[in-house]
Amino acid sequence: QQQVKQSPQSLIVQKGGISIINCAYENTAFDYFPWYQQFPGKGPALLIAIRPDVSEKKEGRFTISFNKSAKQFSLHIMDSQPGDSATYFCAASSPGNTPLVFGKGTRLSVIA
């Protein structure tokens, strides 16, 4: 019940295309859903996050879509660029001092 299932494991997208990464969870107590971006040799960096009181959040080319009833959330990267090539992790946490539960990651490659 503590798992966050992320798919796909890897993704290749043409430059200018839309990258979509999906995550699903079971724990209905989760109330915070961030996405992290990690480049090789670096720590993950917070990209965008959402709480379940909204169904969508957009920051620049990055959008989180959240479906509370289906217990799913996704990251959309519009106009994908080669510089977006990285590993993306979804995560979730419940209220209080509980650590994030991470998905297993998606390796995105954007090719020209």
Added chain:
Amino acid sequence: SQTIHQWPATLVQPVGSPLSLECTVEGTSNPNLYWYRQAAGRGLQLLFYSVGIGQISSEVPQNLSASRPQDRQFILSSKKLLLSDSGFYLCAWSPKGYQPQHFGDGTRLSIL
């Protein structure tokens, strides 16, 4: 602003040797602190987290231990390293009671 420091950036150690990795956070007080390990091309494995000085929660029984001697200092240790301890070790912090977690740039540990 808050910053997190991890050192060293890379470390090569022989099997059976001791280990001490240090992480410090600046610009905040009483943070939650976390240690993660990431195997090559894999996801994030939570090793330890701490909500206060001397308070350590262990997520995975193993050859490692953690200590928090000061409010903003988190140390990962081992008495005798195993080959399986190789990996990318990441420290992270979060404010009390809510996310997000912010990661350091990690330590690449190679065991020979």
